Amino acid sequence: METEKLKAYKRVEAARSKGRPTGRDYIDNLISNFTEFHGDRRFGEDKAIITGIGKLKNLPVTVIAMDKGHTTKEKIAKNFGSPHPEGYRKALRQMKLAEKFGRPVLCIVDTSGAYPGIGAEERGQGLAIAENLMEMMTLKTPVISLFIGEGGSGGALALAVADRIFMMENAVYSVISPEGCASILWKDAKRMKEAAECLKLTAKDLKELGVAEKVIPEPEDFKVGSRNEKRVYYLLEDLLYEEFMWARKRPMEQLLEERYQRFRKF
């Protein structure tokens, strides 16, 4: 029983582990001719989210990827992958362009959450997320969200109102971090392993709940440069391509109705 209990938290640790591929690594391996675009045209540039366009096989796509960075310097520049409102607004701007030019959107999600800071609040963190939820629901182009690590609450959902949710085997997605949940419920953040179990946050749980459509198997010790790393990208490339091609054939009205119903059922 004890080992059973630890299982979910093991995944949380894996999702946060050092050396795990970040959004940038997925872009480098999945997308050719990637061109990055910066800034939200309102306030600034948020390095926690990379946006741009490129090709998935022969298909032009818009990519919006959260990126935590690898080195300490990168991590600081990227605010440890916690976006500010300008990050979400930059993402929305790119999604609107994708809609205009008929490009499917690939969102790559990896964040412990939207940043809880003074500046973020003063510039409308809640509003920025809310606007993304509303606009993505009726975005007239296929959207797939791929969870590669942490999926921290509203900050993750703001890039995940999608037609399909794919989750890496060790990615997690939760309304609150296990530590936060334990400290609120039991006034003891050290009971995070128990909380992780209760929250049903693993890829497998989420697929059972209907929150995610696919779980992408990971090789053991999935790290940048590890032996079977590239195999994951080959598999992903095929899966994403297939899904986008299928979605592109759907009449737009039907696609949007299915997206609405996808969330309506919860």
Next chain:
Amino acid sequence: MQMYRGLFRKPKNTLEKRDGTADRSRPKIADDAYLKCPDCDQVLYSQDVKDHMDVCPECGHHFKMSVRRRLDLIVDPGTFTELDYEAMAPEGRESKKSNPIGFPGYEQKLSAAKKRSGEEEGVFCGLGKIGGWETGIFIMDPDFMMGSMGTAVGERITCLFEYALKKRLPVVGYTVSGGARMQEGILSLMQMAKVSGAVKRHSDAGLLYVVVLTDPTTGGVTASFAMEGDIILAEPKALIGFAGPRVIEQTILQKLPEGFQRAELLLEKGFVDDIVDRKRQKSYLKNLLELHSGKITI
């Protein structure tokens, strides 16, 4: 000495006897007869506060207000009907489980909340008239697990927007919430997307949504339908934010400035349209509804 006692003052009342053996048993006062205003520290007579729409008569502090009191405050008497949520659920939808992810201890918490608030869930939705204008109305409940949003709350509000869309009615909503209800895990988070979708459809049909943010409105509710109104109003000094003040302080390791995340600051920063105190709310809403009714009234 005994003979001088009480010589220089008059007995205050008959209970206080001259000989110094005052009767110390006090008249019975109900515990809730008085309350203290958290803002100005004045001790107030509860009935006074009630008569002032749960607003401190001294300093204007807006106390938390129960759903039913709020309903009485803004809806024309006798015009409100609650939605039949069960009947409105989409076809083929399984009836809701009360503890959808089997979170330990959640059932007990739910039944305690039901007992405490006398309501079935954290939001009240229905149709009613505000100053004569037919409107869809939702009011969140501060007494029900702090207005937290789980599947039932999300479902009710979604049903309201879908119904209002069908009947081409505006929606007026009052928010108060600590955020998503963590005992329902990821399914609570999904409510943010679900309600946002319904708000978007309602909005795309050219219909009005006015939201009034009350103290406190935070977390997943702020990051969804609280910020999706065509017109966003707030009660004076309401705490409105995405992250709670404690979480921010723990993250940035410093104290937050006075007035941070309060309605007045949000107004200054451009995130709410207006601050409207309780006494003006009904006439304010009536005016908005009239201006958006498409009717020319003389």
